[in-house]
Amino acid sequence: MRINALAATLTTVAALGALTLNGCTNPTSTAGTVSSYYDGTLTGIEMIDIDAQEYDSTTNALLGAIGGAIIGNLLNKHSTGTLVGAGLGGAAAGLGSSAANRQDGLRLSVNTEAGNMIVDVPFSCQYRVGQKVRVISGGGAAPVQVYSQGAYRTATVQSKSECPTRYSAYKQGQQLND
Numbered sequence: 001m002r003i004n005a006l007a008a009t010l011t012t013v014a015a016l017g018a019l020t021l022n023g024c025t026n027p028t029s030t031a032g033t034v035s036s037y038y039d040g041t042l043t044g045i046e047m048i049d050i051d052a053q054e055y056d057s058t059t060n061a062l063l064g065a066i067g068g069a070i071i072g073n074l075l076n077k078h079s080t081g082t083l084v085g086a087g088l089g090g091a092a093a094g095l096g097s098s099a100a101n102r103q104d105g106l107r108l109s110v111n112t113e114a115g116n117m118i119v120d121v122p123f124s125c126q127y128r129v130g131q132k133v134r135v136i137s138g139g140g141a142a143p144v145q146v147y148s149q150g151a152y153r154t155a156t157v158q159s160k161s162e163c164p165t166r167y168s169a170y171k172q173g174q175q176l177n178d
Contacts, residue, residue: 035138040112042131047170050105050120065090104160106170108144110135119144124155125163129175 068089072081104123109116110133119135121144127133132147145152160167 033138035136037137038110038112038114038117038135040110040117040133040135042108042127042129042133043111043116044109045127045129045170045175046107046109046173047123048105048107048120050103050122062090064092068092104167108133110144121155122157123160123167124158125166126155126158 065086066089069082069086071089072083072085075081075085106121106123106127108119108121108127110119112135117135121127126146126148127144128146134145134147134152136143136145143154145154
């Protein structure tokens with residue numbers, strides 16, 4: 001009987017793991033989406049923390065609570081073990097998801113023909129004060145394209161290791177336009 005309970009527990013944990021991984025995928029675009037854009041000039045850059053919204057903290061906290069309850073019950077067959085395991089599992093999963101969602105970002109000030117705009121974007125080394133940019137609006141996120149070599153290109157997400165000097169300057173509040 002003990003082997004059946006262990007097999008059931010392992011099956012449940014495996015299913016929860018698969019659900020957690022499946023819940024972490026997000027589509028990047030939807031066919032038929034209509035967008036508008038604003039051409040402008042980048043007038044300021046400020047370093048910020050942004051929520052990447054890659055992980056659903058609520059769902060992960062719930063799954064962590066369920067997993068914690070199972071482990072707590074295995075370790076201590078009393079309801080106390082189950083409750084403590086559920087609490088610790090839920091808290092750890094929720095806090096872990098929130099921390100994983102945080103990433104470096106930039107707050108761009110853009111002077112457009114429609115007026116001044118503020119756009120929060122993931123960190124990229126490609127932005128420069130004084131640069132021509134295009135802000136694309138519609139469907140939630142507003143990507144910012146940079147004008148380079150005669151065409152607008154969407155700035156790619158980069159890490160601080162790809163341009164440490166620029167990263168440090170933005171962290172210190174300096175405005176670079178080179």
